[in-house]
Amino acid sequence: MIRILDIASKDLLQLLRDPKTFMFLLIMPIAFTLLFGFAFGGFSGGASDTRLPVGFLDQDSSRLSKRLRDLFAESDIIRLNVTTRAPADLEELVAEGKLAGAIIVPNGYGRSLLVNKSARLTLIADKGTRATTTVEAEVIAVAGRLDSAVRTATIIEQTIGNRAPFQYALEQSLAAWKNPPIAVTETTSTIVKAEKKSNQSASLAHTSPGMMLQFAIAGLLTAAQIIVAERKSRSLQRLLTTATNRLHILLGHYLAIFTLIFSQFIALVLFGGLILRVDYARAPGAILIVAASAALCIAALGLLIGVLAKTDEQAVTFSLVPMFLLSGLGGAWVPLEVTGETFQTIGHLSPVAWAMDGFKNISIRGLGIESVALPALALLGYAGLFFALASWRFSTNEER
C-alpha cells in the first residue's frame, strides 16, 4: 500500500514542477471567474440594480411634487430617471423599451393635494406588460401614500393648530408608513433571499464553481501527460517488472490527481469566499463533501484520459473535448436554470451539472448539508464508472 503513496508523491512532484499545472488550476480559473463575473453580473452599481427604470417629469415643481419624487427614489421597485424631456420623448423611450414607464407630474398637482382635490398623475406605459402592471401598482401605492399623508397632516394642522404645523405632520405621517402599527411580516425563504442578492454576487456565485470545475478538467491535461510519458518512456513497463501491482500503480496516479484537484478546489473556494464574497461559508461541511466528490470524479476522468491517450496530442484532445463538452453541457458557463427543462435533463448527463448543483445549493440557494447528498452520490457514481473503465483499459493495454 505504501507504494501507492510513493507513486502519488512522485506524480505530485512532477506536476508541481510543470508550470502548466498552476496555469490551469489556479491562474486561469481565477481570471475567468472574474471575466465571466464581469460579463454576466457587472461590477458597476447601475448594472447590478434590478429595479425598473421609470422616467420622472416634474411639471409642477411644487414642494409636494418634490416630496413625491423623493418617495419614488426610495422605492424598491422603481429606479427613477428624473428628466426634463418633453412627454413625447418619454413616450418614445417607453415604446423603445428603454424605460418601463414614465411619470408626469402635471402643473397644479401639489395645489390640488393641499385643497383636498383629486390630484392626478400621468403614467406613460406599454399596456399589457408585466413591467407596466408592476410600475402602475407602485405609482398608485406611492402616490396614495403621499395623498393620505397630506390629508392627515391637513387634518392635524386644522385640529391642533401651530403645535403641529403642516410640514411636521406631513413628515410624521410619511414616516409612519415606514413603521405602521400593524404590519404583515413577509417571511421569505432563504432561497428567495439568496436570489435577491445583487446580480454581481449571484453571477460570481455561479461562475466561481463553474470556472473551478471547467479548469479542473482542463488541468487533467498535465496529469494525463505524466501517465502518457510514463508509458512512452517504458517507465510503466519497468514499474511492472518490480513487485508493484497494477492496481497500486493506478491508485497511486489517482491519488495524485485527486490531491491536486481537491487542493485546487479548496484554494478556489477560499478565494471565492474571501475575495469574491461567494457564500461558501454557509455550510463548509457540505462544500467539502461536494469538493471531495467532484475531485474524485474528475480525477477518475483524468486517469481514464491518461490510460486512453497514447500520445501527447491525444492527451490534449482527450482533455479539452470533455472540458468544453462537460462544462458547457453541465452549466459551468450559463446556468442550467435559465434553460428549458429538456436541456436541464440532458445537462445532468454531465457530472459538472451535479457538481454545480452541489455548490450552488449552498452558495446561492442557501440550502443545508442534506441538499448536497444527491449531487455527491451522482458524482461518486461517475467516479466509480470512470475508474472502472480506466482500470479495465489499463489491464488490457498490456497483457499482464
Added chain:
Amino acid sequence: MSANNIAISVTDLHKSFGELKAVQGVSFQVQRGEIFSLLGPNGAGKTTTISILSTLLRPDQGDAQVMGHSIRRDPMQVKSVLGVVPQEIALYEDLTARENLDFWGKMYGLRGAALRQRVQEVLEIIGLADRANGRVGKFSGGMKRRVNIGVALLHKPQVIYMDEPTVGIDPQSRRNILDSVVALKNQGMTVLYTTHYMEEAQELSDHIAIMDRGKLIAGGTNAELVQLVGEQTRIDLTLTVEASRVLPIWRAVEGVAHVSAEDGRVTVLVADSNLVLPRLFESATRLAARITSVDIREPNLEAVFLHLTGRALRD
C-alpha cells in the same frame, strides 16, 4: 550444467501477436554468474523474450525458471530477484538522478537509511555522484543510460536483464557501459544481455544464442559458434598489378581455400592466416608485384549469422 548452477532456464517459449509469431520454441539455459547474450537483428524476438522473462508478457506456451522461480506460477518471486534495464530510457526526466533512484528504490522495496545509503552507492557506481541533483532530462544520452542501468542495480538483484543498453550512445559511454557489464559479472551477477552488435556479444559473452525471426538458430561460446559453421579467415589484399595475374598463382599456394577478385581487390580465404600470408607475399614478389594493403578478418559472428541465414546481421 548442474541444476543448482542454473540461473535461467527457458523451455519452449512461444509468443504470437496476432499473425506475427514473435517467439517460436525458444529454449536455453544461463549459468549463474555468466554473461549470456541474445544476438540477433532488430525484430528477431529478443525484446519479446526478455519481456516474457521479466513477467511483462505471458507466454502462449512454454515456461521459464529464474533462480528457480517459474515466470508463470511465481511472477512476484521472479520480480524480486530481477533487475531490468530496458532498451528505452525508462526514467522520469523531470526528476533528478537522485530522485529517480530514490523512487525506483522504493518500488524495489527499499526504505529509510538503507535506501539512502544504496542510492548513494549506486550514484558512485554509475559515476554520477557529482550530478546527483541534476534533472535527468538535462543529461546527455550516455549519462541517462548510466542512470537507467543504476536503477536496475538498486536492490542488488541476482539476475539482471539488459536489453540493448548501448543503442544510440557515443563510443565513450558505450565503453563505460560494457565495462560496467563486466564489473557486474565480476560481482557475481548473472547478466542476460541482448544486442544486435556482434562485437559486443563477442567481447562480453560467456555464451551466446543467436536469434532470428523468433527462433534460436545457434548457441554456444563464441569459439564454438565460429567453429560450428567452419568459417575461415578472410584476407583482403590490394596490389600494384592486375589481380588476374596473381589469381592462378595464389590458388596454388598451400593453405589457400579460395581466391576471388573484385574491384581490384583480391579476397583470399584461408584456415590460418599466419601460415599463408608470408607465402602470398613471397609469390607476389616473384611476380614483381607489390602488396599495398592487407586486411585480415578473423571469423566472427557476423559471418556466422550470414552463413546461417544468408543475411547480414544489420539487415
